[in-house]
Amino acid sequence: MMKKIILIGVGILVVGGVLANMGSDSKDEAKSKKEITTSKVAKPNDKTTTSKVVQKEESKTPVETDNGDLGDYHVAIKELTFAKDYNGEDVGVIDYEFTNNSNKNAMFLTSITTKAFQNGIALESAIMTESGYVDSLTEIQPGATLNLKVPYKLADMTAPISVEATKLFSDKVKLKKEFVLQ
Numbered sequence: 001m002m003k004k005i006i007l008i009g010v011g012i013l014v015v016g017g018v019l020a021n022m023g024s025d026s027k028d029e030a031k032s033k034k035e036i037t038t039s040k041v042a043k044p045n046d047k048t049t050t051s052k053v054v055q056k057e058e059s060k061t062p063v064e065t066d067n068g069d070l071g072d073y074h075v076a077i078k079e080l081t082f083a084k085d086y087n088g089e090d091v092g093v094i095d096y097e098f099t100n101n102s103n104k105n106a107m108f109l110t111s112i113t114t115k116a117f118q119n120g121i122a123l124e125s126a127i128m129t130e131s132g133y134v135d136s137l138t139e140i141q142p143g144a145t146l147n148l149k150v151p152y153k154l155a156d157m158t159a160p161i162s163v164e165a166t167k168l169f170s171d172k173v174k175l176k177k178e179f180v181l182q
Contacts, residue, residue, distance in 0.1 A: 066177035070167040072102035073111050077163050077177040083151065085126040090154045092116065092123070092161050092179075099145040108148060109136040110168065116152040117162045126151035157181060 067076035078095035085091045094116060100106045116123045134148040154161075158181055165175040 065175060067097075068173065068175055069101070070112060070165065070173055070175065071170065072100070073106065073167070074099040074101055075112055075165050075175055077165060077175060078147075080161060080179040081149075083128065083130070085151065085153065086129045089126075090157055091126040091128070091151045092154050093149045093151045094161075094163055095147065095149055096165070097145060097147050098140070100140050100142055103142055105139050105141055107137050107139050108146065112165055113168050114150060114163065114165045116150075117164075118155040118159045121155065123152035123154065123161075126153045 068074070074097075076097040078097055081093045081095070083091045083093050094114070096108070096114070098108045098112065100111075128151050133151070134146065136148055136150065138146060138148070140146050152161075160181060161179045163177050163179070166173065
């Protein structure tokens with residue numbers, strides 16, 4: 001009976017944390033909208049103000065680039081290398097650079113969502129046995145940068161690989177990079 005109560009309590013805390021994180025994006029968006037509205041009301045006939053409002057609205061559209069800020073984190077999609085997984089199958093290894101610009105410790109896996117695609121189909125994560133792969137669960141302090149490798153099982157060795165990165169639970173800003181295979 002006591003174990004069930006403890007497990008229910010832990011479950012509530014986890015769900016509450018996820019919801020709080022999702023809510024933080026909504027507050028930022030509401031704040032930005034309030035600033036835009038205030039600018040419009042303050043000087044509706046001023047052309048300089050109008051151009052600034054347009055710039056703020058355009059900055060909300062996703063920017064397609066291979067590095068940038070995703071919330072409190074800076075991420076760069078660096079390069080692609082090839083390897084073999086534990087079964088000897090072809091793997092594409094994507095190198096990422098992750099910088100924690102928040103005021104508390106963070107992990108890549110719980111802060112950023114990454115996906116790789118070939119022919120429009122998501123690639124599965126690969127399991128590697130060799131050393132040299134930094135675990136995406138490595139916790140880093142504010143201001144620190146971590147270089148890590150994420151392996152994906154390839155569908156084939158010829159189709160381009162498209163990689164995307166977003167902040168966990170948000171897709172307002174999406175980083176993208178495409179690797180053309182020879």
